[in-house]
Amino acid sequence: MRTLFALAATIALLLCATTIHAGPDKPKKREKDPEVAEFERAIYGKGWVATRLDGTHKSGFGAAIGILKDEDTAAIETRIAEAKQYRDAKVAFGKSYPWARRAAWVKTEHFELCCDIKKIGLIGVCGGEGAADTFEATLTYAERAERIWSDMKAVFGADQMPGFPKTIYLWDKDDTGRKNRNTVLRDLFKDFLSADHKSGGTDMHNPHTSNIWWDPENSPTDDKLWEHYTHIVAQMLLLDRSSQYGGDMNAFGWLQEGWAFYLTRKHRELDASTTILLQEGAKGKPEHISGSAYGATCTALAKNGPNPEKGGFTPFEKLFLTNVNAFTLKERIQCWGIVKYIIEVYGNAAFVKFIDTIAQRKKTPEVITEVLDLTLKQFQDEWVQYFTDKKFADKKKAELAAKRANQPPADPPK
DSSP states (O other), X not given: XXXXXXXXXXXXXXXXXXXXXXXXXXXXXXXXXXXXXEEOOOBTTBOEEEEEESSSSTTSEEEEEEOOTTOOHHHHHHHHHHHHHHHHHHHHHHHHOGGGGGSEEEEOSSEEEEEOOSEEEEOTTTSOSEEEEHHHHHHHHHHHHHHHHHHHHHHHOGGGSOOSOEEEEEEETTOTTOTTSSHHHHHHIIIIIHHHOSSEEEEEEETTEEEEEEOTTTOSBSHHHHHHHHHHHHHHHHHHHHHTTTOOGGGGHHHHHHHHHHHHHXXXXXXXXXXXXXXXXXXXXXXXOOSOHHHHHHHHHHHTOSOGGGTOOOOHHHXXXXXXXXXXXXXXHHHHHHHHHIIIIIOHHHHHHHHHHHTTTOOHHHHIIIIIOOOHHHHHHHHHHHHHOTTHXXXXXXXXXXXXXXXXXXXXXX
């Protein structure tokens, strides 16, 4: 009997030791879905879904996702399912619109991009350099769109951003047989783009949809496309905000252009690439962006006074009534300088209030008085000082801070 008990105890101990030694079951390794390509590439800290022509599905389309480093399996599997649905939706869409089957599609947190440009010579810090295929280019431009969103959020604040996803189409301008995709494209190519935009152009269809064209023969790298792209995305986001109040963007083209150029310049300075518009303005002389090129132009305009015929700036009273399509290059740079002056002297909150007030169909001079407590002439004079007196900005900011604190202005920092 004792022997039996001893044997039973020995077996129990062995079983226990075996269990302890084995430890918990290891989690199964996630099996990748053969229909969905995975990229460990986040776009501004978020995942994304895409569909592209790569033959991994019976339709000829493949799905793709961007995953975050160390992202949990459940989140990845959810995105895989979303990518398949996205692919299937575009396949169905392509049955009615054949051009959609020749494009790459990417959906990020705030944007959806469609691109049919076969090769883009990418420049700058976002996508590296060299030629990229359609899918790689679409990913890069999706990243650039989110970057513009982030730049705008830095000025407006997260709770003040547009609430609807934006759709952007990147078209090959001269691809044979695709010019008549729809009425909008047909009329634009016939009446506008073919005559005026040799390298590309843009059309903001509504606050949520934009078309952007590029001609790879005239522009082998994406300099001009990038210029157009940043410009139109910035305008689209601003238009979405102003349209909430019934604002007419054509009534204040200077603000539309100034804001778009303000973001474009920020990106150009970061990308450290040659600015095509400045080349044209300098009669073909290449000019490298150093962060001060537009500032130097505004300084020259300000020093020459309100006389554009003699190298000066356009008087603000006239500029604020000029149609957005009638601006000269120098006037567009002047608009940039006005937006820069408001943001960097009066601050982000003042600029946002400026937009929200002008979007209520108020005239620019009365908005200047209501928001900045200045007459139109005082506003113009301050702008001149901002670009001709290096100490003016600090003096003005000290004055504004003292006014807010209801104290005498302190000496500005030296």
